[in-house]
Amino acid sequence: MHTRRDFIQKLTGSLIALQISPALVTAGCNNIIVPYDGPLLRVAIMGLGSYGTRVAEAMKDCKKAKLVGVISGTPSKIKDWQAKYNIPEKNCYNYENFDQLKNNPDIDVVYVITPNALHKDQVIRVAKAGKHVISEKPMSINAKDGQEMIDACKKAHVKLLVGYRMHFEPKTLEIIRMRKAGELGKVLFFQGLCGFTIGDPTQWRLNKQLSGGGSMMDIGIYAINGARYMIGEDPIWVTAQETKNNPEKFKEGVDETIQFQFGFPGGAVASCLSTYSMNNLDRFFLNGEKGYAELYPSTGYGPIQGRTSKGELTQPHVTHQTVQMDEMAGIILEGKQPVVPVDGEEALKDLKIIDAIYEAVKTGKKVDLKL
Known part of the structure:
Protein backbone atom coordinates (compact mmCIF):
# COMPACT_ATOMS: atom_id res chain seq x y z
CA MET A 1 0.00 0.00 0.00
CA HIS A 2 1.50 3.32 -1.08
CA THR A 3 0.72 6.41 0.91
CA ARG A 4 0.16 9.89 -0.40
CA ARG A 5 3.59 10.77 0.94
CA ASP A 6 5.17 8.08 -1.24
CA PHE A 7 3.31 9.48 -4.23
CA ILE A 8 4.44 13.05 -3.58
CA GLN A 9 8.04 11.99 -3.08
CA LYS A 10 8.04 10.05 -6.35
CA LEU A 11 6.37 12.94 -8.15
CA THR A 12 8.89 15.44 -6.78
CA GLY A 13 11.74 13.15 -7.80
CA SER A 14 10.35 12.99 -11.33
CA LEU A 15 10.10 16.78 -11.48
CA ILE A 16 13.71 17.15 -10.42
CA ALA A 17 14.76 14.70 -13.09
CA LEU A 18 12.91 16.79 -15.67
CA GLN A 19 14.34 20.01 -14.17
CA ILE A 20 10.83 21.36 -13.62
CA SER A 21 10.14 23.36 -10.50
CA PRO A 22 7.65 21.65 -8.15
CA ALA A 23 6.31 25.11 -7.38
CA LEU A 24 5.05 25.39 -10.96
CA VAL A 25 3.09 22.19 -10.62
CA THR A 26 1.78 23.21 -7.20
CA ALA A 27 0.61 26.51 -8.62
CA GLY A 28 -1.52 24.66 -11.12
CA CYS A 29 -2.82 21.96 -8.79
CA ASN A 30 -4.09 22.82 -5.34
CA ASN A 31 -4.36 19.15 -4.39
CA ILE A 32 -0.61 18.55 -4.20
CA ILE A 33 0.58 18.86 -0.63
CA VAL A 34 4.16 19.56 0.43
CA PRO A 35 5.55 16.41 2.09
CA TYR A 36 6.13 16.46 5.84
CA ASP A 37 9.78 17.17 6.55
CA GLY A 38 9.88 17.30 10.37
CA PRO A 39 10.98 14.84 13.04
CA LEU A 40 9.75 11.25 12.77
CA LEU A 41 8.61 9.19 15.77
CA ARG A 42 9.99 5.66 15.43
CA VAL A 43 7.57 3.19 17.01
CA ALA A 44 7.79 -0.41 18.16
CA ILE A 45 4.53 -2.24 18.85
CA MET A 46 4.39 -4.70 21.74
CA GLY A 47 1.59 -7.23 21.30
CA LEU A 48 0.83 -8.24 17.72
CA GLY A 49 -2.84 -9.15 18.10
CA SER A 50 -5.88 -7.72 16.35
CA TYR A 51 -5.60 -4.20 17.75
CA GLY A 52 -1.84 -4.08 17.27
CA THR A 53 -2.48 -4.98 13.64
CA ARG A 54 -5.08 -2.21 13.35
CA VAL A 55 -2.58 0.33 14.66
CA ALA A 56 0.14 -0.92 12.32
CA GLU A 57 -2.15 -0.66 9.29
CA ALA A 58 -3.23 2.85 10.29
CA MET A 59 0.36 3.95 10.68
CA LYS A 60 1.00 3.35 6.99
CA ASP A 61 -0.70 6.71 6.43
CA CYS A 62 1.02 8.59 9.26
CA LYS A 63 3.22 11.56 8.42
CA LYS A 64 5.01 11.90 11.75
CA ALA A 65 5.14 8.31 13.04
CA LYS A 66 6.65 5.17 11.53
CA LEU A 67 6.50 1.54 12.61
CA ASN A 91 14.40 -4.16 15.89
CA CYS A 92 12.64 -7.41 16.81
CA TYR A 93 12.31 -8.54 20.42
CA THR A 114 -1.15 -6.43 25.56
CA PRO A 115 -3.74 -7.64 28.12
CA ASN A 116 -4.45 -5.02 30.81
CA ALA A 117 -2.78 -6.82 33.71
CA LEU A 118 0.53 -6.97 31.83
CA HIS A 119 0.77 -3.24 31.20
CA LYS A 120 2.37 -2.22 34.49
CA ASP A 121 5.43 -4.46 34.37
CA GLN A 122 5.93 -4.00 30.65
CA VAL A 123 5.63 -0.21 30.76
CA ILE A 124 8.05 -0.01 33.68
CA ARG A 125 10.58 -2.20 31.85
CA VAL A 126 10.32 -0.06 28.71
CA ALA A 127 10.80 3.09 30.80
CA LYS A 128 13.89 1.60 32.46
CA ALA A 129 15.23 0.93 28.96
CA GLY A 130 15.00 4.68 28.35
CA LYS A 131 12.17 4.65 25.82
CA HIS A 132 8.94 6.65 25.80
CA VAL A 133 5.80 4.55 26.27
CA ILE A 134 2.26 4.51 24.92
CA SER A 135 0.03 2.17 26.90
CA GLU A 136 -3.26 0.98 25.51
CA LYS A 137 -6.19 1.81 27.78
CA PRO A 138 -6.98 1.14 30.50
CA MET A 139 -3.46 2.04 31.52
CA SER A 140 -3.53 -0.71 34.16
CA ILE A 141 -5.99 -2.66 36.31
CA ASN A 142 -6.10 -0.28 39.30
CA ALA A 143 -4.94 3.15 40.42
CA LYS A 144 -2.11 1.81 42.59
CA ASP A 145 -0.44 0.14 39.61
CA GLY A 146 -1.12 3.20 37.45
CA GLN A 147 0.69 5.45 39.91
CA GLU A 148 3.69 3.11 39.91
CA MET A 149 3.82 3.35 36.11
CA ILE A 150 3.72 7.15 36.23
CA ASP A 151 6.44 7.25 38.87
CA ALA A 152 8.69 4.88 36.90
CA CYS A 153 8.38 6.95 33.72
CA LYS A 154 9.10 10.18 35.58
CA LYS A 155 12.15 8.61 37.20
CA ALA A 156 13.40 7.47 33.79
CA HIS A 157 12.63 10.90 32.23
CA VAL A 158 10.43 9.39 29.52
CA LYS A 159 6.90 10.29 28.49
CA LEU A 160 3.94 8.05 29.29
CA LEU A 161 0.94 8.42 26.99
CA VAL A 162 -2.25 6.34 26.81
CA GLY A 163 -4.18 5.28 23.69
CA TYR A 164 -7.16 7.62 24.01
CA ARG A 165 -7.86 7.81 20.27
CA MET A 166 -11.19 9.63 20.76
CA HIS A 167 -9.36 12.65 22.15
CA PHE A 168 -8.33 13.45 18.57
CA GLU A 169 -11.60 12.56 16.78
CA PRO A 170 -12.94 15.62 14.85
CA LYS A 171 -16.66 15.37 15.74
CA THR A 172 -15.81 14.76 19.40
CA LEU A 173 -13.53 17.79 19.38
CA GLU A 174 -16.24 19.93 17.78
CA ILE A 175 -18.64 19.15 20.61
CA ILE A 176 -15.93 20.00 23.14
CA ARG A 177 -15.35 23.29 21.29
CA MET A 178 -19.07 24.10 21.35
CA ARG A 179 -19.30 23.35 25.07
CA LYS A 180 -16.25 25.47 25.86
CA ALA A 181 -17.62 28.34 23.75
CA GLY A 182 -20.86 28.29 25.71
CA GLU A 183 -22.96 27.29 22.71
CA LEU A 184 -24.72 24.57 24.72
CA GLY A 185 -25.12 26.72 27.81
CA LYS A 186 -24.68 25.34 31.31
CA VAL A 187 -24.13 21.59 31.07
CA LEU A 188 -26.80 19.62 32.91
CA PHE A 189 -26.61 15.96 31.92
CA PHE A 190 -24.51 13.35 30.15
CA GLN A 191 -25.44 9.84 29.13
CA GLY A 192 -22.84 7.31 27.98
CA LEU A 193 -23.89 3.86 26.76
CA CYS A 194 -21.04 1.49 25.94
CA GLY A 195 -21.18 -2.22 25.24
CA PHE A 196 -21.53 -5.17 22.93
CA THR A 197 -22.25 -8.88 23.14
CA ILE A 198 -18.88 -10.52 23.73
CA GLY A 199 -18.12 -13.83 22.05
CA ASP A 200 -15.46 -16.44 22.87
CA PRO A 201 -15.72 -17.18 26.62
CA THR A 202 -12.07 -18.31 26.74
CA GLN A 203 -10.59 -14.99 25.59
CA TRP A 204 -8.36 -12.96 27.91
CA ARG A 205 -10.97 -10.20 28.34
CA LEU A 206 -13.05 -12.64 30.40
CA ASN A 207 -10.06 -13.76 32.48
CA LYS A 208 -9.81 -11.61 35.60
CA GLN A 209 -6.10 -12.33 36.02
CA LEU A 210 -5.40 -10.81 32.61
CA SER A 211 -8.16 -8.21 32.24
CA GLY A 212 -8.58 -6.99 35.81
CA GLY A 213 -12.37 -7.20 35.51
CA GLY A 214 -14.96 -7.41 32.76
CA SER A 215 -16.80 -4.93 30.56
CA MET A 216 -15.77 -1.98 32.74
CA GLU A 233 -15.10 18.46 34.74
CA ASP A 234 -14.03 15.54 36.90
CA PRO A 235 -16.78 13.81 38.91
CA ILE A 236 -16.91 14.19 42.68
CA TRP A 237 -19.03 11.12 43.49
CA VAL A 238 -20.15 7.86 41.94
CA THR A 239 -22.84 5.25 42.56
CA ALA A 240 -23.04 1.93 40.71
CA GLN A 241 -25.08 -1.26 40.34
CA GLU A 242 -24.07 -4.56 38.76
CA THR A 243 -26.29 -7.00 36.89
CA LYS A 244 -25.05 -10.51 36.09
CA ASN A 245 -27.36 -12.79 34.14
CA ASN A 246 -24.77 -15.31 32.99
CA PRO A 247 -22.46 -16.25 35.89
CA GLU A 248 -21.17 -19.25 33.96
CA LYS A 249 -19.67 -17.00 31.29
CA PHE A 250 -18.87 -14.07 33.57
CA LYS A 251 -17.01 -15.61 36.49
CA GLU A 252 -16.35 -14.05 39.90
CA GLY A 253 -14.70 -10.66 39.45
CA VAL A 254 -15.64 -10.39 35.76
CA ASP A 255 -18.46 -7.88 35.43
CA GLU A 256 -21.13 -8.42 32.78
CA THR A 257 -23.17 -5.20 33.10
CA ILE A 258 -22.67 -2.19 35.37
CA GLN A 259 -24.79 0.94 35.50
CA PHE A 260 -23.07 3.90 37.14
CA GLN A 261 -23.88 7.51 37.92
CA PHE A 262 -21.66 10.54 38.49
CA GLY A 263 -22.11 13.91 40.13
CA PHE A 264 -19.99 16.88 39.02
CA PRO A 265 -18.95 20.04 40.88
CA GLY A 266 -20.88 22.31 38.50
CA GLY A 267 -24.14 20.48 39.21
CA ALA A 268 -24.26 18.21 36.15
CA VAL A 269 -25.03 14.51 36.55
CA ALA A 270 -24.22 11.53 34.35
CA SER A 271 -25.86 8.16 33.81
CA CYS A 272 -23.75 5.48 32.14
CA LEU A 273 -23.86 1.81 31.17
CA SER A 274 -21.06 -0.69 30.56
CA THR A 275 -21.97 -4.14 29.27
CA TYR A 276 -20.75 -7.28 27.54
CA SER A 277 -24.32 -8.50 26.90
CA MET A 278 -26.01 -5.91 24.66
CA ASN A 279 -25.48 -4.52 21.19
CA ASN A 280 -26.86 -1.33 19.59
CA LEU A 281 -25.37 0.95 22.23
CA ASP A 282 -22.26 3.16 21.72
CA ARG A 283 -24.11 6.45 22.30
CA PHE A 284 -23.11 9.71 23.98
CA PHE A 285 -25.65 12.43 24.74
CA LEU A 286 -24.80 15.80 26.29
CA ASN A 287 -27.57 18.17 27.36
CA GLY A 288 -27.22 21.84 28.28
CA GLU A 289 -29.51 24.77 28.99
CA LYS A 290 -29.12 26.11 25.44
CA GLY A 291 -28.73 22.95 23.40
CA TYR A 292 -27.60 19.37 23.08
CA ALA A 293 -25.03 17.20 21.33
CA GLU A 294 -25.25 13.52 20.43
CA LEU A 295 -22.80 10.98 19.01
CA TYR A 296 -24.12 7.64 17.75
CA PRO A 297 -21.94 5.72 17.20
CA SER A 298 -19.73 7.59 19.64
CA THR A 299 -16.54 5.58 20.18
CA GLY A 300 -16.38 2.84 17.54
CA TYR A 301 -13.65 2.76 14.91
CA GLY A 302 -15.79 4.92 12.69
CA PRO A 303 -17.14 6.75 11.03
CA ILE A 304 -18.51 8.53 14.10
CA GLN A 305 -21.94 10.09 13.50
CA GLY A 306 -23.18 13.13 15.35
CA ARG A 307 -25.67 15.95 15.57
CA THR A 308 -26.29 18.90 17.82
CA SER A 309 -29.12 21.37 18.39
CA LYS A 310 -27.46 23.37 15.58
CA GLY A 311 -27.51 20.53 13.06
CA GLU A 312 -25.52 17.56 11.80
CA LEU A 313 -21.80 17.26 12.49
CA THR A 314 -20.02 17.05 9.15
CA GLN A 315 -16.33 16.82 10.05
CA PRO A 316 -14.67 14.22 7.77
CA HIS A 317 -13.73 10.78 9.04
CA VAL A 318 -10.04 9.97 9.27
CA THR A 319 -8.77 6.64 10.62
CA HIS A 320 -8.57 7.23 14.36
CA GLN A 321 -5.26 5.47 14.94
CA THR A 322 -3.58 7.37 12.11
CA VAL A 323 -4.54 10.70 13.68
CA GLN A 324 -3.70 9.44 17.17
CA MET A 325 -0.17 8.37 16.27
CA ASP A 326 0.59 11.55 14.34
CA GLU A 327 -0.70 13.66 17.23
CA MET A 328 1.26 11.61 19.77
CA PRO A 341 -4.81 15.19 27.75
CA VAL A 342 -3.61 11.69 26.89
CA ASP A 343 -0.90 11.35 29.54
CA GLY A 344 -0.55 9.01 32.48
CA GLU A 345 -2.17 11.45 34.90
CA GLU A 346 -5.29 11.55 32.72
CA ALA A 347 -5.42 7.76 32.70
CA LEU A 348 -4.85 7.58 36.45
CA LYS A 349 -8.06 9.53 37.02
CA ASP A 350 -10.00 6.92 35.04
CA LEU A 351 -8.41 4.14 37.09
CA LYS A 352 -9.37 5.87 40.34
CA ILE A 353 -12.94 6.10 39.06
CA ILE A 354 -12.97 2.42 38.07
CA ASP A 355 -11.72 1.50 41.56
CA ALA A 356 -14.54 3.60 43.03
CA ILE A 357 -17.16 2.04 40.74
CA TYR A 358 -16.20 -1.45 41.88
CA GLU A 359 -16.31 -0.23 45.49
CA ALA A 360 -19.77 1.27 44.94
CA VAL A 361 -20.99 -2.01 43.43
CA LYS A 362 -19.64 -3.96 46.38
CA THR A 363 -20.93 -1.66 49.14
CA GLY A 364 -24.08 -0.24 47.54
CA LYS A 365 -22.99 3.20 48.74
CA LYS A 366 -22.18 6.51 47.12
CA VAL A 367 -18.38 6.82 46.88
CA ASP A 368 -16.71 10.23 47.02
CA LEU A 369 -14.03 10.91 44.42
CA LYS A 370 -10.88 12.95 44.87
CA LEU A 371 -9.10 13.09 41.54
Missing part, protein backbone atom coordinates in the same frame (compact mmCIF):
# COMPACT_ATOMS: atom_id res chain seq x y z
CA VAL A 68 10.09 0.31 12.93
CA GLY A 69 10.02 -2.49 15.55
CA VAL A 70 8.01 -5.30 17.12
CA ILE A 71 7.89 -7.15 20.44
CA SER A 72 6.02 -10.44 20.65
CA GLY A 73 6.08 -13.82 22.34
CA THR A 74 5.17 -15.53 19.07
CA PRO A 75 8.13 -15.96 16.67
CA SER A 76 5.87 -16.64 13.67
CA LYS A 77 4.09 -13.31 14.16
CA ILE A 78 7.42 -11.51 14.27
CA LYS A 79 8.44 -13.09 10.96
CA ASP A 80 5.11 -12.16 9.37
CA TRP A 81 5.36 -8.57 10.54
CA GLN A 82 8.97 -8.29 9.39
CA ALA A 83 7.94 -9.24 5.88
CA LYS A 84 4.77 -7.15 5.83
CA TYR A 85 6.13 -3.95 7.35
CA ASN A 86 9.81 -4.19 6.35
CA ILE A 87 11.07 -4.38 9.93
CA PRO A 88 14.79 -5.14 10.38
CA GLU A 89 15.88 -8.09 12.51
CA LYS A 90 17.71 -5.82 14.96
CA ASN A 94 10.45 -11.03 22.59
CA TYR A 95 9.03 -10.60 26.08
CA GLU A 96 12.22 -11.89 27.70
CA ASN A 97 14.78 -9.72 25.95
CA PHE A 98 13.05 -6.40 25.21
CA ASP A 99 15.02 -4.73 28.01
CA GLN A 100 17.76 -4.59 25.37
CA LEU A 101 15.85 -1.74 23.78
CA LYS A 102 18.20 0.43 25.82
CA ASN A 103 20.94 -0.40 23.29
CA ASN A 104 18.82 0.42 20.23
CA PRO A 105 18.93 4.08 19.16
CA ASP A 106 16.55 3.44 16.27
CA ILE A 107 13.42 3.08 18.45
CA ASP A 108 11.91 6.10 20.23
CA VAL A 109 8.71 4.72 21.77
CA VAL A 110 7.01 1.41 22.49
CA TYR A 111 3.23 1.08 22.14
CA VAL A 112 2.13 -1.57 24.66
CA ILE A 113 -0.95 -3.38 23.30
CA MET A 217 -12.07 -2.60 32.00
CA ASP A 218 -12.69 -2.80 28.27
CA ILE A 219 -15.66 -0.80 27.03
CA GLY A 220 -16.92 0.99 30.16
CA ILE A 221 -13.84 3.18 30.32
CA TYR A 222 -15.12 5.01 27.23
CA ALA A 223 -18.17 6.22 29.14
CA ILE A 224 -16.03 7.18 32.15
CA ASN A 225 -13.57 9.15 30.08
CA GLY A 226 -16.28 10.51 27.79
CA ALA A 227 -18.29 11.88 30.70
CA ARG A 228 -15.22 13.80 31.82
CA TYR A 229 -14.25 15.36 28.49
CA MET A 230 -17.82 16.03 27.38
CA ILE A 231 -18.82 17.77 30.62
CA GLY A 232 -15.39 19.33 31.07
CA ALA A 329 4.38 12.13 17.67
CA GLY A 330 3.75 15.85 18.03
CA ILE A 331 3.36 15.50 21.79
CA ILE A 332 6.54 13.46 22.24
CA LEU A 333 8.80 15.16 19.71
CA GLU A 334 7.49 18.74 19.67
CA GLY A 335 5.87 19.19 23.07
CA LYS A 336 2.40 19.79 21.59
CA GLN A 337 -0.50 20.03 24.03
CA PRO A 338 -3.68 18.20 22.97
CA VAL A 339 -7.15 19.64 23.61
CA VAL A 340 -7.84 16.70 25.95
